[in-house]
Amino acid sequence: xxxxxxxxxxxxxxxxxxxxxxxxxxxxxxxxxxxxxxxxxxxxxxxxxxxxxxxxxxxxxxxxxxxxxxxxxxxxxxxxxxxxxxxxxxxxxxxxxxxxxxxxxxxxxxxxxxxxxxxxxxxxxxxxxxxxxxxxxxxxxxxxxxxxxxxxxxxxxxxxxxxxxxxxxxxxxxxxxxxxxxxxxxxxxxxxxxxxxxxxxxxxxxxxxxxxxxxxxxxxxxxxxxxxxxxxxxxxxxxxxxxxxxxxxxxxxxxxxxxxxxxxxxxxxxxxxxxxxxxxxxxxxxxxxxxxxxxxxxxxxxxxxxxxxxxxxxxxxxxxxxxxxxxxxxxxxxxxxxxxxxxxxxxxxxxxxxxxxxxxxxxxxxxxxxxxxxxxxxxxxxxxxxxxxxxxxxxxxxxxxxxxxxxxxxxxxxxxxxxxxxxxxxxxxxxxxxxxx
Amino acid sequence: xxxxxxxxxxxxxxxxxxxxxxxxxxxxxxxxxxxxxxxxxxxxxxxxxxxxxxxxxxxxxxxxxxxxxxxxxxxxxxxxxxxxxxxxxxxxxxxxxxxxxxxxxxxxxxxxxxxxxxxxxxxxxxxxxxxxxxxxxxxxxxxxxxxxxxxxxxxxxxxxxxxxxxxxxxxxxxxxxxxxxxxxxxxxxxxxxxxxxxxxxxxxxxxxxxxxxxxxxxxxxxxxxxxxxxxxxxxxxxxxxxxxxxxxxxxxxxxxxx
Numbered sequence: 001x002x003x004x005x006x007x008x009x010x011x012x013x014x015x016x017x018x019x020x021x022x023x024x025x026x027x028x029x030x031x032x033x034x035x036x037x038x039x040x041x042x043x044x045x046x047x048x049x050x051x052x053x054x055x056x057x058x059x060x061x062x063x064x065x066x067x068x069x070x071x072x073x074x075x076x077x078x079x080x081x082x083x084x085x086x087x088x089x090x091x092x093x094x095x096x097x098x099x100x101x102x103x104x105x106x107x108x109x110x111x112x113x114x115x116x117x118x119x120x121x122x123x124x125x126x127x128x129x130x131x132x133x134x135x136x137x138x139x140x141x142x143x144x145x146x147x148x149x150x151x152x153x154x155x156x157x158x159x160x161x162x163x164x165x166x167x168x169x170x171x172x173x174x175x176x177x178x179x180x181x182x183x184x185x186x187x188x189x190x191x192x193x194x195x196x197x198x199x200x201x202x203x204x205x206x207x208x209x210x211x212x213x214x215x216x217x218x219x220x221x222x223x224x225x226x227x228x229x230x231x232x233x234x235x236x237x238x239x240x241x242x243x244x245x246x247x248x249x250x251x252x253x254x255x256x257x258x259x260x261x262x263x264x265x266x267x268x269x270x271x272x273x274x275x276x277x278x279x280x281x282x283x284x285x286x287x288x289x290x291x292x293x294x295x296x297x298x299x300x301x302x303x304x305x306x307x308x309x310x311x312x313x314x315x316x317x318x319x320x321x322x323x324x325x326x327x328x329x330x331x332x333x334x335x336x337x338x339x340x341x342x343x344x345x346x347x348x349x350x351x352x353x354x355x356x357x358x359x360x361x362x363x364x365x366x367x368x369x370x371x372x373x374x375x376x377x378x379x380x381x382x383x384x385x386x387x388x389x390x391x392x393x394x395x396x397x398x399x400x401x402x403x404x405x406x407x408x409x410x411x412x413x414x415x416x417x418x419x420x421x422x423x424x425x426x427x428x429x430x431x432x433x434x435x436x437x
Numbered sequence: 438x439x440x441x442x443x444x445x446x447x448x449x450x451x452x453x454x455x456x457x458x459x460x461x462x463x464x465x466x467x468x469x470x471x472x473x474x475x476x477x478x479x480x481x482x483x484x485x486x487x488x489x490x491x492x493x494x495x496x497x498x499x500x501x502x503x504x505x506x507x508x509x510x511x512x513x514x515x516x517x518x519x520x521x522x523x524x525x526x527x528x529x530x531x532x533x534x535x536x537x538x539x540x541x542x543x544x545x546x547x548x549x550x551x552x553x554x555x556x557x558x559x560x561x562x563x564x565x566x567x568x569x570x571x572x573x574x575x576x577x578x579x580x581x582x583x584x585x586x587x588x589x590x591x592x593x594x595x596x597x598x599x600x601x602x603x604x605x606x607x608x609x610x611x612x613x614x615x616x617x618x619x620x621x622x623x624x625x626x627x628x629x630x631x632x633x634x635x636x637x638x639x640x641x642x643x644x645x646x647x648x649x650x651x652x653x654x655x656x657x658x659x660x661x662x663x664x665x666x667x668x669x670x671x672x673x674x675x676x677x678x679x680x681x682x683x684x685x686x687x688x689x690x691x692x693x694x695x
Contacts, residue, residue, distance in 0.1 A: 351542055
C-alpha cells in the first residue's frame with residue numbers, strides 16, 4: 001500500500017455533524033398540479049380525457065338535479081311546474097316525491113302519532129354506544145349500556161313497560177345465581193344461571209309482567225312489527241345485527257382457535273355452513289322454515305327472526321375476520337400472559353383481544369358495512385325496506401313513472417351511514433396506532 | 438463486569454425450589470428431553486448452556502409448563518405440575534420468566550405492563566401495584582420510562598422492563614430464556630448488570646445463556662446439555678477450567694475459541 005493510499009484511508013472524525021434540515025423544496029398547489037396532472041405528454045392526455053369524461057357524465061345529471069322541483073304532490077304536478085319554469089321537454093328532477101313520501105321512506109307504516117319513538121330509540125342507542133366507541137368519554141356512562149336494549153325495545157314496539165322490565169329481571173336473576181355459584185366452578189355457575197333464567201322467562205316473566213301491568217298500567221301504544229318499514233326497518237335490523245354479531249363473532253373466533261377439539265370443530269362447522277349459503281336463503285329459512293322447528297303455537301315475530309338470522313350470518317364473517325387478527329399475534333404474547341399466571345379469559349380480555357381486535361378493525365367494519373346494506377334483502381320476504389317501499393310508492397297513481405329520485409335518495413342515505421362507519425374506523429385505527437408508539 | 442459482579446454471591450440454602458426427576462418430553466416422535474434429573478436449591482443460580490436444539494430452552498419452559506412433559510415429575514415450590522390447571526396457575530404466579538424477545542404487551546404502557554398481573558392475578562389494589570412497579574422500575578434503572586409504550590424503548594430497556602414486570606409478581610424463582618440473545622452488543626451489559634444485581638439479592642435463577650462471563654461471575658452451577666440430556670454439570674470454575682466430557686470440551690472450544 002502506498003503512502004498516499006494510507007493517508008486517504010486512515011481518517012478520524014474530530015467533530016460530530018449536527019443534524020441539518022432537509023433541503024427546502026418548492027411547494028404549493030401549482031407544483032402539485034404540475035406534478036400529478038401534467039407531468040408528461042401521456043399524463044396531459046389522460047388528464048384531459050378524464051376531464052372530458054367527467055363533463056360528459058355530469059353535464060346532464062347536474063342540471064337535472066339542480067332544476068329539481070320540490071313542491072309537488074304528484075308526477076303530473078311536477079311536469080306542469082317544470083313546463084312553466086323551464087319549458088316543455090327540459091329534464092328536471094322531481095324531488096317532490098321525497099318531500100311528500102318521506103314519512104313512509106323513513107318510518108314505514110309506523111303510526112303518525114308515535115313518530116318520535118324511533119328517533120328517540122336511536123338516540124338511546126347512540127348514548128349507550130358512545131362510551132364504547134370513544135374511550136375518552138367518562139367510563140361511568142357504560143352503566144347505560146345494559147339498560148339500553150330494553151329501553152329501545154320498549155320504545156320501538158311499545159306496550160306496557162313491565163314486559164321489558166320483567167325480561168330484564170331474568171338477566172339480573174341469572175347474574176345473582178352466577179355470583180352465588182361462582183365458587184363451585186364456572187360450569188356449575190353457568191348451568192345454574194342458564195336454567196334459572198330460562199325457567200323464569202318460560203313460566204314467571206309473563207305472569208309477573210301481567211300482574212304489574214294490572215297494578216300500574218304504564219305503557220306506550222303497541223306497534224306491530226309489520227308496521228316497521230323504510231329506513232327505520234333497515235336501521236333496526238342493521239344496528240341490532242351489528243351490535244349482536246360482534247360479541248358472537250368474538251366467541252366463535254376464540255372457539256375456532258380453541259384447543260378443545262369438539263368446541264373448535266363445532267365453530268368450524270357453524271362458520272362454514274353459514275358462510276356457504278346465501279343470506280337470501282337464510283332469510284327465507286327465517287320466514288318459512290323456522291316455524292316448523294319451533295313448538296306448535298309459538299308465534300315468533302318475523303322481525304325478530306330476521307334480526308336473529310342476520311346476526312348469525314354476520315357473526316360467521318366477523319369470526320373469520322377476528323381469527324385473522326388472532327393469528328397475527330405473535331405466540332410470545334400468549335406465552336407472556338401464561339407465564340404471568342393470567343387465566344384463559346383474563347389473557348384473552350386483557351392481552352389478546354385488545355390487540356387482535358385492533359388488527360381486525362378494517363375487516364370488522366367492512367363486514368358491518370356489508371351487513372347494513374344487506375338489510376335491503378329483507379324485501380324478498382315482504383318486509384318494507386327502503387327499496388321495496390320505493391317500489392310501492394312508484395306503484396301509486398300519483399308517483400307512477402318516477403325512477404331516479406327515490407333510488408338516489410335511498411342510495412344517499414345508505415352512503416351517509418356507511419361512509420360514517422368507514423371514517424370512524426379510520427379514526428379509530430389512527431388513534432390506536434398513535435397510542436401504541 | 439462491574440464491581441458489583443465481583444462481590445461473592447450469597448450462600449445457597451438446603452431448601453429445594455425445583456425438583457425434576459426422570460422427566461421426558463417428546464415433540465411428536467422427536468425425543469427432546471431425555472431422563473432429566475435436576476434439583477435446584479433455593480437461592481441457587483444455575484446457568485444452562487449447550488448447542489442450539491439441545492433442549493435447554495424446552496427444559497426451563499417445562500418448569501412453568503409453557504411446555505408439557507410426558508413422563509417423570511416436576512415439583513416447583515412443593516407443587517407438582519400436572520394437567521391440574523389450578524396448580525399450573527399457582528406455579529406460574531410464583532415463577533417469573535424473561536423471554537428472548539421480551540414479549541412485552543405493546544398496547545400497554547411500561548407501568549401497565551408491570552401492574553397487570555399483580556392487579557388481576559394477585560388482586561392487589563391498583564395504587565399499591567403501581568408503587569411496587571415503580572420500585573422495581575427504579576431497580577432496573579428506568580423509572581422515567583414508566584409512561585411510555587414498549588415500542589418507544591430500546592431493546593435493552595425493553596428487556597429490563599420485562600425483568601421488572603416479572604419481579605412485580607414477587608416470584609420465588611426466575612427463569613431466563615436467552616435474555617440477551619436478541620440484543621445489540623451495547624445493550625447486553627445493561628441487562629446482565631440487572632441480572633447480576635438480582636443474583637446478589639439471593640433470587641433463585643435458572644438462565645439459559647451463552648454469556649460465559651455472566652456464568653463465571655454469578656453461577657453456582659453450570660449445566661451443559663446436548664441432545665436432550667444433561668451431559669455435564671459442575672461449578673463454573675471446574676466447568677470452564679477442567680471440563681470432563683469430550684462434547685463439553687468441543688462446545689467450550691467453539692464458543693470461547695475466537
